[in-house]
Amino acid sequence: MTDPLVTVEKLRIGATTDSGRKVEIIKGVDFEIAPGEIVALIGESGSGKTTIALSLMGHTRTGCKIEGGTIRIGDCDMTAMSNRARAALRGTEVSYVPQSAAAAFNPSKRIMDQVIEIAAIHELMPRAEAEKKAVELFRALALPDADTIGQRYPHQVSGGQLQRLSAAMALIGDPKLVIFDEPTTALDVTTQIEVLRAFKSVMRAGGIAGVYVSHDLAVVAQIADRIIVLKGGEIQEVGGAEQILNAPRDAYTKQLLAAFEPVPHQPEEQPAQSAKPKPVLEVFDLCAGYGAIRNGEPAAKILKDVSFKIERGRNLGVIGESGSGKSTLARAVAGILPAYRGGVIVDGTEMKPDLKDRSKAELRRMQMVFQLADTALNPAHSIGAILARPLTFYEGLRGKAREARVTELLDMVHLPASLRHRLPGELSGGQKQRVNLARALAAKPELILCDEITSALDTVVAAAILELLKELQSELGLSYMFISHDLSTVEAICDDVLVMYKGEVVEALPAATMSSEATHPYSRLLISSVPKLDTGWLAGLEQDPELVAQFANR
Incomplete structure (x- = not known):
């Protein structure tokens, strides 16, 4: 029997809070990884996935410390080594591919210089040999223009290409x-397919072991041999990918799997044509873009004659890849980015293109919840102060009446009243997104624009947010416009769907029949690219290469 490459025994990692309180993050974890095996760490935010993964390099985040146990990689005990000795192993024995490739690259240096840097640091090979090896890796990772892509700067390649280049950087030292x-x-889903294929191919070809941290079970199903399920710093279940996905034993694993497939939205019966109320939102011939306006048009035109309606009480999903114009559409409808042509009608009243020209009553009717809760909430203000501000602006509330309404808003999004005294940095991602939603509800809107509001959340938390949205809609008679590139999320909350590509609506259809009745080639490509909870899905995926080349933003 082959000796394990990685052995983790009784690993304990602790942290010290700002107030000096000791917290145990990882609570006696044990596992092994065989040479060439890819093991996935899954679980919701705060489960300890990334903390454990980083500890395999002997690294902990600021304020954290390995307090017990051992981590062995081959013959090296990472927990007993000096920092200098650990540094010598990083990039050669063990390496790291981050979530954000953009943050991993220096924008002022050419890609090749950064990819081969580890070879220079560890004096592994001459520069010419390192460059030749880098080009071989670029080719193996299915990067275009493998011979010349290294001469570009990071901003000159797409997100999917940059993510594969970060993998090349991690692999150059033969870890x-x-x-x-x-x-x-x-x-995006189509880009994700290409990146997963490239990762899997290179890892298998080189017999390299891997640890894959994710909360996306469908992605894990495509790349992992074995899965470790974590919750609260403890292992709940370990098993082969097939067993975990098809016959989980632990209740928490079953909960994760259930959350991955949200309950499909049940559209309400449409009223008879003669009895239809006026739409809550009507958009016609909307055109918007960025840059200086010349001859009535911006330098960069993004939206091109977009038109649609949202009936009161119904939800519209807007899907498409990055750069398709989804978020620009939401910003133009909200007036954050004034449209240069076309119009927006809310509840029968045509809105001024620019947000600052709209009345308080018009602003109240339509609110927006942004993708990143971290940047949408002022880190210096308490949750109570954040929610109090729109109450004063829209309702003129002050004193005890305002305090009572803050408590009521927190209750509406299922947060305890005690949270009002905390700062955003003291809340989890899901809690912060609920606060964002509560702030929008403070205006008593008729329509809420949701811009990728679950994309940064793990599966369980995202499913809970969707259930909350459905509950609030039922209680308050809201309508939602839901921007997303996650098709399962759209199916779970929306009645109708717009598919966008390069600033245009290429298809509009009911959400319930989107997967079966979409006819536009781009819609079909998006739908076929959504990973399934099936370990053989990626290997068996067949897509028209001409279609992929035409539409995929790789």
């Missing part, structure tokens, strides 16, 4: 173990 920390989370 025995590569840690992938949610490397496809920010990618």
Whole structure:
């Protein structure tokens, strides 16, 4: 029997809070990884996935410390080594592929210089040999223009290409173990397919072991041999990918699997044509873009004659890849980005293109919840102060009446009243997104624009947010416009769907029949690219290469 490459025994990692309180993050974890095996660490935010993965390099985040146990990689005890000795192993024995490739590259240096840097640091090979090896890796990772892509700067390649280049950077030193920390989370579905294929091919060809950190079970199904399920710093279940996905034993694993497939939205019966109320939102011939306006048009035109309606009480999903114009559409409808042509009608009233020209009553009717809760909430203000501001602006509330309404809003999004005294940095991602939603509800809107509001959340938390949206809709008679590149999310919350490509609507159809009745080639490509909870899905996926070349933003 082959000796394990990685052995983790009784690993304990602790942290010290700002107030000096000791917290145990990882609570006696044991596992092994065989040479060439890819093991996935899954679980919701705060389960300890990334903390464990980083510890395999002997690294902990600021304020954290390995307090017990051992981590062995081959013959090396990472927990007993000096920092200098650990540094010598990083990039050669064990390497790391981050979630955000953009943050891993220096924008002022050419890609090739950064990819081969590890070879220079560890004096592994001459520069010419390192460059030749880098080009071989670029080719193996299915990167275009493998011979010349290294001469570009990071901003001159796409997100999917940059993510594969970060893998090349991790592989250049021939490591025995590569840690992938949610490397496809920010990618579109078609791009994700190409990146997963490339990762899997290179790892298998080189017999390299891997740790794949993710909360996306469908992605894990395509790349992992074995899965470790984590919750609260403890292992709940370990098993082969097939067993975990098809016959889980632990209740928490079953909960994760159930959350992966949200309950499909049940559209309400449409009223008879003669009895239809006026739409809550009507958009016609909307054109918007960025840059200086010349001759009535911006330098960069993004939206091109977009038209649609949202009936009161119904939800519209807008899907498409990065750059398709989804978020620009939401910003133009909200007036954050004034449209240069076309119009927006809310509840029968045509809105001024620019947000600052709309009345308080018009602003109240339509609110927006942004993708990144971290940047949408002022880190210096308490949750109570954040929610109080729109109450004063829209309702004129002050004193005890405002305090009572803050408590009511927190209750509506299922948060305890005690949270009002905390700062955003003291809340989890799911809690922050609920606060964002509560702030929108403070205006008593009729329509809420949701811009990728679950994309940064793990599966369980995202499913809970969707259930909350459905509950609020039922209680308050809301309508939602839901921007997303996650098709299962759209199917779970929306009645109708717009498919966007390069600023245009290429198809509009009911959400319930989207998967079976979409006819536009781009719609079909998007739908076929959504990973399934099936370990053989990626290997068996067949897509028209001409279609992929035409539409995929790789």
